[in-house]
Amino acid sequence: MASTDSVIVSARTRCARHRGPTSGFCYLCFRAELEEHLAQENPSMRRDDVIRLVDEWMLAADRPEN
Numbered sequence: 001m002a003s004t005d006s007v008i009v010s011a012r013t014r015c016a017r018h019r020g021p022t023s024g025f026c027y028l029c030f031r032a033e034l035e036e037h038l039a040q041e042n043p044s045m046r047r048d049d050v051i052r053l054v055d056e057w058m059l060a061a062d063r064p065e066n
Helices: 004-019 027-041 047-062
Strands: none
Touching: 004 027, 027 047
């Protein structure tokens, strides 16, 4: 699978197209790159399954630990 660093670099590059030069990236660009990398690494997955999986990951990341 793509490394975390490559997803971050891709998100920054994507984000720079609409935000200009920046050291960060927006949520939408990060999510789009995460979905793209996941789809490329798992070509047998349907695109809606990729989107659902990323949704689950993002929701889990927002939940406080019990």
